[in-house]
Amino acid sequence: MWLKVFTTFLSFATGACSGLKVTVPSHTVHGVRGQALYLPVHYGFHTPASDIQIIWLFERPHTMPKYLLGSVNKSVVPDLEYQHKFTMMPPNASLLINPLQFPDEGNYIVKVNIQGNGTLSASQKIQVTVDDPVTKPVVQIHPPSGAVEYVGNMTLTCHVEGGTRLAYQWLKNGRPVHTSSTYSFSPQNNTLHIAPVTKEDIGNYSCLVRNPVSETESDIIMPIIYYGPYGLQVNSDKGLKVGEVFTVDLGEAILFDCSADSHPPNTYSWIRRTDNTTYIIKHGPRLEVASEKVAQKTMDYVCCAYNNITGRQDETHFTVIITSVGLEKLAQKGKSLSPLASITGISLFLIISMCLLFLWKKYQPYKVIKQKLEGRPETEYRKAQTFSGHEDALDDFGIYEFVAFPDASGVSRIPSRSVPASDCVSGQDLHSTVYEVIQHIPAQQQDHPE
Numbered sequence: 001m002w003l004k005v006f007t008t009f010l011s012f013a014t015g016a017c018s019g020l021k022v023t024v025p026s027h028t029v030h031g032v033r034g035q036a037l038y039l040p041v042h043y044g045f046h047t048p049a050s051d052i053q054i055i056w057l058f059e060r061p062h063t064m065p066k067y068l069l070g071s072v073n074k075s076v077v078p079d080l081e082y083q084h085k086f087t088m089m090p091p092n093a094s095l096l097i098n099p100l101q102f103p104d105e106g107n108y109i110v111k112v113n114i115q116g117n118g119t120l121s122a123s124q125k126i127q128v129t130v131d132d133p134v135t136k137p138v139v140q141i142h143p144p145s146g147a148v149e150y151v152g153n154m155t156l157t158c159h160v161e162g163g164t165r166l167a168y169q170w171l172k173n174g175r176p177v178h179t180s181s182t183y184s185f186s187p188q189n190n191t192l193h194i195a196p197v198t199k200e201d202i203g204n205y206s207c208l209v210r211n212p213v214s215e216t217e218s219d220i221i222m223p224i225i226y227y228g229p230y231g232l233q234v235n236s237d238k239g240l241k242v243g244e245v246f247t248v249d250l251g252e253a254i255l256f257d258c259s260a261d262s263h264p265p266n267t268y269s270w271i272r273r274t275d276n277t278t279y280i281i282k283h284g285p286r287l288e289v290a291s292e293k294v295a296q297k298t299m300d301y302v303c304c305a306y307n308n309i310t311g312r313q314d315e316t317h318f319t320v321i322i323t324s325v326g327l328e329k330l331a332q333k334g335k336s337l338s339p340l341a342s343i344t345g346i347s348l349f350l351i352i353s354m355c356l357l358f359l360w361k362k363y364q365p366y367k368v369i370k371q372k373l374e375g376r377p378e379t380e381y382r383k384a385q386t387f388s389g390h391e392d393a394l395d396d397f398g399i400y401e402f403v404a405f406p407d408a409s410g411v412s413r414i415p416s417r418s419v420p421a422s423d424c425v426s427g428q429d430l431h432s433t434v435y436e437v438i439q440h441i442p443a444q445q446q447d448h449p450e
Helices: 001-016 325-375 378-387 434-447
Strands: 019-023 028-032 038-039 040-045 050-057 066-072 074-077 095-097 108-115 119-131 138-142 156-158 167-172 183-185 191-194 205-211 214-217 225-236 240-242 246-250 253-263 268-276 277-283 287-292 298-306 313-323
Touching: 019 108, 019 119, 028 038, 038 119, 138 205, 156 167, 156 205, 225 298, 225 313, 246 253, 253 268, 253 298, 253 313, 287 298
Parallel strands: 028 119, 246 313
Antiparallel strands: 019 040, 038 095, 050 066, 050 108, 066 074, 108 119, 138 156, 156 191, 167 205, 183 191, 205 214, 225 253, 240 246, 253 287, 268 277, 268 298, 298 313
16 A cells, blocks of 8 residues: 555656655765664745655665655654664654664665645655775785796785775875786786886885775885896095096095995995906905005906896996096196295395385484594584574575485595685595584685675
């Protein structure tokens, strides 16, 4: 009977009935097994209503719908088989399922009837899924000891203990891994195959597992891949490198470092080549060469790197040339400084000479006058003081003559009388002091007054 009523209501709801509208937030709801699930339903109408009827039906694929419960106004009529599992609070049409189990998965149909001047009907269908949450996955690698590049293969498997409807996704360095010439996946995508492995396959791998109700990512794991050596090169802390040639100054000790990209780390050997013969001189990544202890100025060396897991090796050749570039630079530097030193010395000599000459010119006449005055009698000195006084301005009038002064021992006084121009005077008689010249001129003026 209820099935017949539902069929009648559903066919009526398919017709356009604008007076009643039933809506649901989502037509698919995902539930967790063992938890309660709430199916919200909203309806509205704009006509007077004397009765409101709500009916919930449940159907599984390929089965007929089953009545769960119904209500008229606020009175609920449940099916006795499900009366403790499904709950409704009319006039609210929403349904509560508690607890949710796997058999509860299916389609839930809600039907609303409004009785007024006529009967209005509308319905909605909600699909419910039931799942267990995903537990944290664990990734396992085979072989666990690692694989050799271009030789071995590797398999990564993602294991999950709990969860339903699982979807697997592989991540490398946080980005999805896609199928390629070396990457392939199992049908469920829970296994990643790498064949063959290469250095580029090194990275941080993880497995992301999700289902409709949860998602969880595994811990990061890094596969062990043996490779190398790659990029073998030799460097030094001193000297000049041009290509494969190192130029070292005589007397310097130079340290060479040999390095290459490899896993596991390489073993290094240093080989010396002399007169078409080679011999190992040292093991290890570093070699020290003392140039002052080497007899030859040109030496050929070989650094050999070997990976004992991959079985691969590489070597690089280089030449060391010992020169006296440093001594030559030092000599050139001394030569470049010698002209500057010469110019500086000459300049200092000229400055000192000019200073000495200036001091001599400044202080030598004073000494001569002082010595001369100290050797004259006191009466003459007072007489000279009388004539050189400034009692009358006419006394200072005269012709002044400036002469050079020799040493005090060779100075002789000029007589106080006038000397005719025709008289021959010796060189010693012409020398006098400035004081005596001033003294002599006023005496002439007194002999010949105007």
